[in-house]
Amino acid sequence: MPTSRGEGQEPDHPTTTILRRGGGDGGGTGGDAAGDGGAAPRQVWVPGPVIVGAGPSGLATAACLKARGVPSLVLEKDACVAASWRHRTYERLRLHLPRCFCELPLAPFPPGTPPYPTRDQFVAYLDGYARAFGIAPRLGARVRSAAYDAAIGFWRVTADEGAEGGGATATEFVSRWLVVATGENAEPAWPEGVEGMDGYRGVAMHTSSYKKGDEFRGKNVLVVGCGNSGMEVSLDLCNNGAKASMVVRDKLHVLPREILGISTFGLSVFLLRWLPIKRVDSVLLFFSRLILGDTEKYGLPRPKIGPLQIKSSTGKTPVLDIGALRKIRNGEIKREILQVVPAINRFTENGVEFIDGHREDFDAVIFATGYKSNVPSWLKEEEFFSHADGFPRKPFPHSWRGKNGLYAAGFTRKGLMGTSYDALRIAGDIVDQWSEAFASPTVAHRSSDHRA
Ligand SMILES: Cc1cc2nc3c(=O)[nH]c(=O)nc-3n(C[C@H](O)[C@H](O)[C@H](O)COP(=O)(O)OP(=O)(O)OC[C@H]3O[C@@H](n4cnc5c(N)ncnc54)[C@H](O)[C@@H]3O)c2cc1C
Numbered sequence: 001m002p003t004s005r006g007e008g009q010e011p012d013h014p015t016t017t018i019l020r021r022g023g024g025d026g027g028g029t030g031g032d033a034a035g036d037g038g039a040a041p042r043q044v045w046v047p048g049p050v051i052v053g054a055g056p057s058g059l060a061t062a063a064c065l066k067a068r069g070v071p072s073l074v075l076e077k078d079a080c081v082a083a084s085w086r087h088r089t090y091e092r093l094r095l096h097l098p099r100c101f102c103e104l105p106l107a108p109f110p111p112g113t114p115p116y117p118t119r120d121q122f123v124a125y126l127d128g129y130a131r132a133f134g135i136a137p138r139l140g141a142r143v144r145s146a147a148y149d150a151a152i153g154f155w156r157v158t159a160d161e162g163a164e165g166g167g168a169t170a171t172e173f174v175s176r177w178l179v180v181a182t183g184e185n186a187e188p189a190w191p192e193g194v195e196g197m198d199g200y201r202g203v204a205m206h207t208s209s210y211k212k213g214d215e216f217r218g219k220n221v222l223v224v225g226c227g228n229s230g231m232e233v234s235l236d237l238c239n240n241g242a243k244a245s246m247v248v249r250d251k252l253h254v255l256p257r258e259i260l261g262i263s264t265f266g267l268s269v270f271l272l273r274w275l276p277i278k279r280v281d282s283v284l285l286f287f288s289r290l291i292l293g294d295t296e297k298y299g300l301p302r303p304k305i306g307p308l309q310i311k312s313s314t315g316k317t318p319v320l321d322i323g324a325l326r327k328i329r330n331g332e333i334k335r336e337i338l339q340v341v342p343a344i345n346r347f348t349e350n351g352v353e354f355i356d357g358h359r360e361d362f363d364a365v366i367f368a369t370g371y372k373s374n375v376p377s378w379l380k381e382e383e384f385f386s387h388a389d390g391f392p393r394k395p396f397p398h399s400w401r402g403k404n405g406l407y408a409a410g411f412t413r414k415g416l417m418g419t420s421y422d423a424l425r426i427a428g429d430i431v432d433q434w435s436e437a438f439a440s441p442t443v444a445h446r447s448s449d450h451r452a
């Protein structure tokens with residue numbers, strides 16, 4: 001194993017070693033010198049990969065590495081693992097794909113888990129997963145920059161720690177490998193060009209902050225956006241006695257969650273083994289019409305291209321209906337169909353003005369306008385990751401590996417199945433290099449000889 005030049009082991013992460021502390025006090029091992037205003041960040045050498053993000057993708061990658069004897073250091077900005085699921089989803093959320101497509105490698109869901117696990121069951125599964133593989137991420141470590149240092153052949157990853165207490169401490173982690181696992185849904189996407197939000201007297205929020213419908217009982221709520229979040233939040237509002245209206249700005253595919261008792265997703269995966277994607281789309285649309293009726297009649301016209309083709313080319317997930325469509329049909333969820341972008345022109349004091357000029361009062365406006373990657377805000381690399389959207393430039397199945405030890409876990413636009421694929425591929429690739437490092441004196445020498 002490559003050896004370190006550092007002074008001592010970090011107590012909570014035995015895989016890391018302090019190389020140098022801020023302010024140039026090369027000899028100290030305590031935390032005293034770290035984070036002095038303006039001082040260089042303290043440095044920690046990480047023998048295995050640095051993984052950014054302790055969601056399903058980061059945990060799965062760390063577990064696959066651990067199972068094959070390679071340590072890693074997971075950096076997580078929040079105070080817990082699975083923070084997106086725990087803190088940025090609503091209470092009644094269930095996985096919309098059956099559990100067999102959402103399991104992470106090497107660990108099935110516990111017996112008794114229902115076919116579509118609830119959010120709390122999924123979070124408990126992820127907590128147990130981290131425990132089972134002994135993954136103890138460095139929590140409260142927000143990565144603010146990462147760059148490859150070609151001169152030494154290592155990644156320099158800088159994280160701010162302890163920001164909650166006021167004074168953030170910067171630490172630079174130095175590693176041969178960097179796994180980006182910050183997620184496709186790292187930040188809420190707000191529509192641009194909607195003015196007047198400051199003067200709006202009601203509640204304006206993104207679906208990532210929506211928890212439950214009770215708070216909106218009896219209220220008039222506008223949901224902007226009609227993906228799975230918009231549909232499910234509208235349904236939850238409706239089930240909790242709120243009056244929901246939904247902005248639908250474009251055509252979309254709504255599919256039943258199940259067809260003939262089989263999950264629509266499972267059926268798709270099965271059919272794709274035998275048929276081209278276009279034919280599978282035809283089958284799905286045939287059954288969807290049979291089960292849901294003609295969605296155009298309810299103001300939800302379908303795009304010309306099929307749902308799986310759209311998912312595969314743009315990443316846009318079809319809506320898997322869990323009951324909202326019936327509410328739309330019954331008029332319990334009102335549609336504000338507006339084909340123009342942006343659909344809302346501006347906020348008024350008590351509601352919104354739509355692009356066609358009509359105004360309506362709303363007690364709350366919930367943006368279900370999706371998410372974006374945050375990779376461009378911190379990764380100083382543009383060959384593998386696109387700066388425009390923060391995704392790898394190459395689509396699945398080539399999206400997992402870049403150059404110089406850079407990897408992406410969970411950017412396949414294929415949900416948790418994509419996460420498992422990435423984790424296994426990435427771990428396999430790093431394990432091969434790790435084994436070579438043991439065998440080859442050159443690589444081992446290069447690692448151990450590094451002085452930051
Ligand atoms: C509401 C919702 C429901 C979904 N349901 C399903 C489903 O049923 N089935 C399915 O297959 N997929 C589903 N998805 C897709 C979803 O993206 C994945 O399921 C999964 O959460 C992706 O895991 P991840 O680890 O890649 O990202 P995340 O779970 O988002 O984890 C990323 C982690 O990185 C951390 N992080 C971000 N930036 C930094 C930084 N700069 N420094 C340090 N840490 C950072 C975050 O705090 C977070 O903990 C759903 C998505 C949403 C939004």
Ligand SMILES: NC(=O)C1=CN([C@@H]2O[C@H](COP(=O)(O)OP(=O)(O)OC[C@H]3O[C@@H](n4cnc5c(N)ncnc54)[C@H](OP(=O)(O)O)[C@@H]3O)[C@@H](O)[C@H]2O)C=CC1
Nearest residue numbers: 094095096191225226227228229249250317343368369370
């Ligand atoms: N139960 C579950 O498992 C759930 C899973 N999810 C998953 O989470 C991910 C994110 O889903 P979601 O949050 O719905 O995001 P999506 O990106 O899937 O959907 C965003 C929606 O907002 C619309 N939109 C964006 N900007 C505007 C605007 N300015 N005015 C009007 N409409 C706008 C989009 O329209 P357009 O299409 O025209 O761009 C689209 O309908 C998906 O992968 C989804 O499948 C989400 C909820 C529940």
Ligand SMILES: O=C(O)C(=O)Cc1c[nH]c2ccccc12
Nearest residue numbers: 097265311317318413414415416
């Ligand atoms: O939940 C999501 O958004 C997913 O990405 C899961 C998913 C991947 N491919 C699909 C095709 C149809 C519906 C959901 C998905």
